[in-house]
Amino acid sequence: xxxxxxxxxxxxxxxxxxxxxxxxxxxxxxxxxxxxxxxxxxxxxxxxxxxxxxxxxxxxxxxxxxxxxxxxxxxxxxxxxxxxxxxxxxxxxxxxxxxxxxxxxxxxxxxxxxxxxxxxxxxxxxxxxxxxxxxxxxxxxxxxxxxxxxxxxxxxxxxxxxxxxxxxxxxxxxxxxxxxxxxxxxxxxxxxxxxxx
Amino acid sequence: xxxxxxxxxxxxxxxxxxxxxxxxxxxxxxxxxxxxxxxxxxxxxxxxxxxxxxxxxxxxxxxxxxxxxxxxxxxxxxxxxxxxxxxxxxxxxxxxxxxxxxxxxxxxxxxxxxxxxxxxxxxxxxxxxxxxxxxxxxxxxxxxxxxxxxxxxxxxxxxxxxxxxxxxxxxxxxxxxxxxxxxxxxxxxxxxxxxxx
Numbered sequence: 432x433x434x435x436x437x438x439x440x441x442x443x444x445x446x447x448x449x450x451x452x453x454x455x456x457x458x459x460x461x462x463x464x465x466x467x468x469x470x471x472x473x474x475x476x477x478x479x480x481x482x483x484x485x486x487x488x489x490x491x492x493x494x495x496x497x498x499x500x501x502x503x504x505x506x507x508x509x510x511x512x513x514x515x516x517x518x519x520x521x522x523x524x525x526x527x528x529x530x531x532x533x534x535x536x537x538x539x540x541x542x543x544x545x546x547x548x549x550x551x552x553x554x555x556x557x558x559x560x561x562x563x564x565x566x567x568x569x570x571x572x573x574x575x576x577x578x579x580x581x582x583x584x585x586x587x588x589x590x591x592x593x594x595x596x597x598x599x600x601x602x603x604x605x606x607x608x609x610x611x612x613x614x615x616x617x618x619x620x621x622x623x624x625x626x627x628x
Numbered sequence: 629x630x631x632x633x634x635x636x637x638x639x640x641x642x643x644x645x646x647x648x649x650x651x652x653x654x655x656x657x658x659x660x661x662x663x664x665x666x667x668x669x670x671x672x673x674x675x676x677x678x679x680x681x682x683x684x685x686x687x688x689x690x691x692x693x694x695x696x697x698x699x700x701x702x703x704x705x706x707x708x709x710x711x712x713x714x715x716x717x718x719x720x721x722x723x724x725x726x727x728x729x730x731x732x733x734x735x736x737x738x739x740x741x742x743x744x745x746x747x748x749x750x751x752x753x754x755x756x757x758x759x760x761x762x763x764x765x766x767x768x769x770x771x772x773x774x775x776x777x778x779x780x781x782x783x784x785x786x787x788x789x790x791x792x793x794x795x796x797x798x799x800x801x802x803x804x805x806x807x808x809x810x811x812x813x814x815x816x817x818x819x820x821x822x823x824x825x
Contacts, residue, residue: 553819594811595819607814614791614811617804622750622792 435463435522436615437544439530439537440608441589442552443582445564447598451552452531454605463521465530468494471509484514502532502539513540527612534585541591548615550608551592555599557583632660632719633812634741636727636734637805638786639749640779642761644795648749649728651802660718662727665691668706681711699729699736710737724809731782738788745812747805748789752796754780 442448456462468484470491479485486494491510494500503512513530521528530540530547540547554560560582564575589595594611598604639645653659665681667688676682683691688707691697700709710727718725727737727744737744751757757779761772786792791808795801 550814590816590820592816594814595816596814597819607810610807610810611814613804613807617747617791617793617808619787619789619792622794623787 432525433616433621435461435524435526435528436612437518437522437528437530437540437547438608438612438615439532439540439547439549440552441532441534441537441549441585441592442598443554443560443585444578445560445567445582446552446554447563447601447604448531448552450601451596451598451604451608452529454601455529455608461526463517463526463528465513465518465521465528467511468500468514469509469511471511501530501543502536504533504536534588534591538591548594548611549592550594550596550611551586551589552596552598552604553586553589554582555597629722630813630818632658632721632723632725633809634715634719634725634727634737634744635805635809635812636729636737636744636746637749638729638731638734638746638782638789639795640751640757640782641775642757642764642779643749643751644760644798644801645728645749647798648793648795648801648805649726651798652726652805658723660714660723660725662710662715662718662725664708665697665711666706666708668708698727698740699733701730701733731785731788735788745791745808746789747791747793747808748783748786749793749795749801750783750786751779752794 440448440452452464456464466480466482466484468486468491470486470488471483473479473483473485477483488510491512494512494514495503499515500512501515501518503510513532513536518528532540537549541549554563557579561575561579564570564578570578596604596607637645637649649661653661663677663679663681665683665688667683667685668680670676670680670682674680685707688709691709691711692700696712697709698712698715700707710729710733715725729737734746738746751760754776758772758776761767761775767775793801793804
């Protein structure tokens with residue numbers, strides 16, 4: 432059995448990443464979505480091991496010391512991290528793993544595991560990203576402008592990404608991500624092993 | 629319009645490359661199959677500009693001097709080469725170009741144009757390649773053994789290839805080549821241009 436690979440999928444707020452990921456996972460038993468650990472308290476309806484692995488700060492600290500995270504960060508007073516354990520279990524079971532993380536987290540993962548494939552989902556244009564953020568109706572005009580500035584700044588550091596998927600249509604974005612994942616399994620390192628057996 | 633890319637597809641004799649390429653091109657108006665120039669005389673039924681561009685030795689020599697070939701070689705007293713002209717025309721028209729060439733030719737192309745993507749079609753196993761060569765019924769046992777040795781030698785130099793497609797089933801091989809082509813269009817160099825416009 433071929434071992435799975437890990438794929439980071441990042442993208443600015445409003446780009447439509449959640450919709451794309453939801454479509455990508457439809458009927459794909461061979462994919463594993465990495466669930467983060469967090470010290471934040473569960474919200475109504477959130478289940479441990481489904482939405483997050485809910486753990487306390489002391490446990491989180493122990494996991495950091497044991498180098499058990501691929502990446503972690505603090506956000507508004509709570510800690511969030513990607514446990515190596517479940518990622519490795521899935522890859523060893525032959526599944527490809529999707530990490531839905533930010534640019535900073537992506538840099539951490541790639542320092543530890545340079546073989547991780549980085550995909551950045553970008554908007555078709557900045558005007559379109561602004562339109563999408565406005566149509567959500569959840570943010571103030573000021574917050575939308577802040578998100579746009581952050582998105583443009585993120586793209587400046589996004590040259591560490593291996594691939595760019597433009598989310599023009601969800602269908603095409605899913606097709607491109609699937610193609611990238613399959614193409615990565617055709618890289619020599621993996622395939623040469625098969626032929627030398 | 630996005631410019632097309634050039635993809636080299638190589639593989640040992642008997643691996644089933646022709647069948648895979650035939651399937652790949654079905655209904656794909658966006659692909660261009662590069663037609664070689666040759667000094668060999670046309671065989672019965674061969675058409676100029678369809679099977680080959682048939683030219684004389686003096687013309688071939690002029691094209692070499694004008695650096696008009698991506699690669700060229702001599703084979704049993706005849707010359708064969710890939711004219712840049714048609715490849716560039718197709719790429720400028722937004723088409724992806726397929727070059728069906730050998731490992732030596734692939735090296736020449738990549739010296740001139742390192743951005744060319746190299747795909748090697750490999751057999752699922754050496755036993756299977758031997759079985760396929762035998763089932764064609766065209767070669768003597770000695771010739772089959774020679775082809776096998778050459779195939780193994782080729783694979784030793786095949787680390788210059790970017791991707792390996794194992795031709796286990798034609799359908800899967802075509803799916804993998806298509807995925808590689810789409811994934812290559814998601815590389816940052818091409819996509820960052822779109823977002824900086």
